[in-house]
Structure formats: structure tokens, C-alpha cells
Amino acid sequence: MAFVVELSRRLLAGEAPAVVGLDPRLSALPTSLLPDAPAPDRIAAFYQRVLPALARHVPVVKPNIAFFECFGSAGFAAYESTCATARKCGLLVLGDIKRGDIGSTAEAYAEGHAQWADAVTLHPYLGGDSLQPFLERCHPDRGGLGVFVLVRTSNPGAKDLQDLPIEGQGRALCDAVAAAVHRWGQELPLAEGYSPVGAVVGATWPAELHRLRRLMPNAWILLPGVGAQGGKVADLAAAFDRRGLGGLATQSRGVMQAFQPSDPDWLAKVEAAAEQFAAECRHVQQLAARAK
């Protein structure tokens, strides 16, 4: 089933609009788990244990491929197996790959990554034709991929280019990207009012979120940066419609590092943190429903 169809189905059935990021850091893995194994094996084993617990509380996980591929081919294999394990647990997989290239290169990236993930994050700088191989795969009859285009990122340096004012438009570069996301999305079938072409807007910029949501009324908005980066779930109501759709709050370290590496009770702590995060996300849905 297409990513956006399944996502809205799950949220309408009461699952939380919450995404847990998987950014494996060796120093934050439980020391009890295969302490002497190679790094990629430790990572894969960690997610084998953790993913069934996460699946009880959130609908989507977001493995960040950088933390896998930095270990080379064995790390890449751990990425593939983590994606497969997540799917087996019933989770949707949003591959945080941030790829962006042209022509046949974009086609190669799309062909590869659509195998492992149900949705992916993408760079916009190279323009519409660079996204085309991914957008084609968004059609429900061509795989139903979801894409999330970087619009306004959560880091301080987001301002360097994304805030540059565009002449004659009375708005910034990230607004122009948001408008393009809306345009690209209009060429694909909507599911519950939302297109397969979503956007990334850092949870660290609530004012911009408000403005950008108006420019992309049909886009799922992925909201990273909750927790360690300073974003707060309570500030994200603008992303949601009154049915609780449209936003996906995203947290990584706050859930996946909710324990000391030496803690024997680490799995219960991760699960408790995921449950707590899901509850916060449901709460902001309710705030949004009341306000609209």
C-alpha cells in the first residue's frame, strides 16, 4: 500500500503522529549487547531488540543512513537489515538519506532506495528534474513511495541560504521550495487530502512552520529536531489538521538514548520513552483539533 495511504490510515485509527529516528552511535549502545562484535553487528542486534518495542508505540521509524554507511559495506548491510526488521515489525520505514542528484544518477538512487524504505528524504537544490525519478515512484501503482523534500532544516545554519529573500516574491528561498513542493504534489493522487510529496521543516522553527504550512496545505510535514536540538512537540500544532493528520513529530536521541549504556534495564527505558513521546504527539494533535 502507498506510504501516504497507510500513514493516514494508521493515524486515523489512533496511532500517534510520531517518528523515532534511528541514528546508531556506538557510544550509546547497551554495553551488554555483543560488546566484542564488529560495530555493524552491534547496531543490527540493537535494532533487532528495540524495533518490536517501538512498533507498539509509533507507526514510523527513520533510520539515518549516515550512521550506517560510515562503517562501509557492513554498515550498509546493517541499514538494509534494520529496514527489513522494522517492516517485519509492522513499522513504516522513512529512510533519512537526503540524496539529491540529476538524471540517470537520481534514477539509480531512486531504484536502490525504494527497495529498502517506504519513504525517503531528498535535497531540492538541483531542481524539479532531479526529483522526477522519485516522484514517478510515488504513484500508487509504481510503488507508492513517499518523499520528504528538505524545505527548512532544524540546524542554525538553515538561515544561511534558506532565508535568503527572493526578489519580487516577498518571501524567502525556503518559501519558494515550499511552493514547489506543493506544485509537485498536485500532480499525484492525494490520500485523505495529503500528497506523497511531503516536506521537512525543523521543529526548531515554529514561526516558519506556521507560514510554510499555508504554502503546502497538502504536504505531510516531517518535523525533526524535537528534544536534543531544542524543538518542542507542543509548538508543532500548526502542522496538524483537525483530524490530527499532516504532521510527523520526530525525535531520535530523546527516545533511543533514554538509558545509560551500562543499564541492564535499557530496553524498558527506550520503550517508556517511546510511549511518552507518542503521548506528547497525541496531545499536540488534540491542541490542533481544538484550535481549528
Next chain:
Amino acid sequence: MAFVVELSRRLLAGEAPAVVGLDPRLSALPTSLLPDAPAPDRIAAFYQRVLPALARHVPVVKPNIAFFECFGSAGFAAYESTCATARKCGLLVLGDIKRGDIGSTAEAYAEGHAQWADAVTLHPYLGGDSLQPFLERCHPDRGGLGVFVLVRTSNPGAKDLQDLPIEGQGRALCDAVAAAVHRWGQELPLAEGYSPVGAVVGATWPAELHRLRRLMPNAWILLPGVGAQGGKVADLAAAFDRRGLGGLATQSRGVMQAFQPSDPDWLAKVEAAAEQFAAECRHVQQLAARAK
């Protein structure tokens, strides 16, 4: 030795300002070479044969990681082994990875890719802090990595965002990125007048190249899009100074697909195409030297 130090040393010694792109397409491999082996093995075997021949004519190869990682972990292993083989042949490796992410994610990408390549291509959209982990590794005493930031790409869609006019600056987004490339480069030691922070400017845009070179007088400019994409080496003189430094013309298909897959003489044809491309690149250096 730092990438830019070694690069200028080689060009001043008479090597051509030419980069051959490695974009492995199965349909374009010689049918005689391991026809029944898995794709990544065929790719690795192809480059094992080809790289010694390329090393006789060009100083740099640019493996495009998309065409490797689309085969998953085995493809990633072929990327690693191709980089290692290229280095063993005395080639500099410019990893065409087009990564771009923030904070600890950027650090993970930098840590991984600095192992395999001497230089990499990067996305600018996330701003200066997203490049920092790579820029730190550009210092000669921290690995001497080279980076090439996407400024103006070779595809038609480059216009979508890169040409947007920035208010009050009288220039386009790609000009603002070029100015930032220049700024980032000023914080690092120069080699023969060039910084480790280079730029990608498509060979398909000679007019823009002229303008962008003025904004980045100390940047090595990587010029992809020669050949199949329509760029012509003869149009690239603006990238070069009178010593023949500053530009790197880049061709992939024109060299690596200079044969029919069934041709038993394929290796000689690749080598002849590389030699011819190198000669064209030397010729444009001479044009530039005469004009300046």
C-alpha cells in the same frame, strides 16, 4: 598529501586537468567480463582492468556512489574496492557522493567518506554548519580532504532554484552560494592560489561559469556534463588561470562507454578515449593561457 596540493603539483607537471567519471551501468559493461557474476563483482572487475589505463592519461577519477549503492551492501563494497584500486594506480579519488546533512550526521558522513576518497562533492542547501565536519578535514594536518560544493549543476532543472534572484544583491542564488564557497575557502590554507573548497559548475553553462569564476577566484571548479550532457571542453577556458590551474573538466560516458559491450577490443577503446579527452583538456588550458 592534501588533495589540492597533490592536484596542483600534478597539473603543473603536465598532467591534464581532466576527471573521468565512473558511473557503472550494467548494460554498458563488456559482455566478456564475468558475464554470469553478480553485478557488484562485474563492476569491480571492470574497474580493476580499466583504472590502470585511465591512470596513464588523467590524474583524477570520480566514482559516482549512486551507481554502486543501488546494489546495496555488495555495491557499497564495490565502491570501496574501486576507490582503493584507483589509489593503488596512483589516481586521486573524487567521491561523487553529493551528501549534505547537519551536526552529528554530517560528522558521520565526513568520517566515513574521508576514508575512501581524497575529495567529495557536497550539497550547500543546509548552510555553513552542515559543511563544517568536512571543512575541518580539509586542513592539511587533518587529512587534507578536498570538497566541491554544488553551485550550478549541469541539468536543465538547475534553473528552478539556482537562478532565483536574491533581493538587494543583484544576483542569483547560485551566485550567493559561490560567494559562500569563496568565504569558506578563505579560512583554509591555499595551495598554488587555490583553496580546498572547490565548486561544481556544470560544463553546460559557459556564461554562468564566467560570472561564477569571478566570485570564486580561489576555487577549483569541477565541470561535469562534458559529452553526453552537451557540455564542450572548448567552452571551459574561463575556469583556468594562465598556468592551467583552476578547472577540472569531467566526462563519464564519453570515455567509459567508448565501446560496444560485445567489442573484444573494449579496453583499448576506453584508453584511446581517455587519451583524446586529456588532449582536449590540455588544449583548453592553452587557450586560457593565451587569453590571460
